[in-house]
Amino acid sequence: MWEIIYWSHARRAGEMEALKELPQDRRVGIGLVNPKTEIVESLEEIIAKATKAADLFGADRIFLNPDCGFATFADNPVCSSRLAEAKLSALTRSAEILRAR
Numbered sequence: 001m002w003e004i005i006y007w008s009h010a011r012r013a014g015e016m017e018a019l020k021e022l023p024q025d026r027r028v029g030i031g032l033v034n035p036k037t038e039i040v041e042s043l044e045e046i047i048a049k050a051t052k053a054a055d056l057f058g059a060d061r062i063f064l065n066p067d068c069g070f071a072t073f074a075d076n077p078v079c080s081s082r083l084a085e086a087k088l089s090a091l092t093r094s095a096e097i098l099r100a101r
Helices: 043-057 083-101
Strands: 003-007 026-033 062-066
Touching: 003 083, 026 043, 026 083, 043 083, 062 083
Parallel strands: 003 026, 026 062
Antiparallel strands: none
16 A cells, blocks of 8 residues: 655745655655646646656656645635636646656
């Protein structure tokens, strides 16, 4: 059975290299889109960070995730549903491109 570690890619979380010594039976969810900004991350930016994670941990050990939840403040959402959908679409498209390589 796999254990999963989620890693926020925000600057406050530090660099993912801090997790490079994790045991091989751990998977890592890498936060690659920021739900607190109004900018949709480019495919190139997401793919570059995901590639770095894959090089560090192995492609079979990583998950591409949002940096944290889109409904962190359910009564006062930081991100509109339309923007969240665009960010998740960019994340999904990036994963498709990486899998095709």
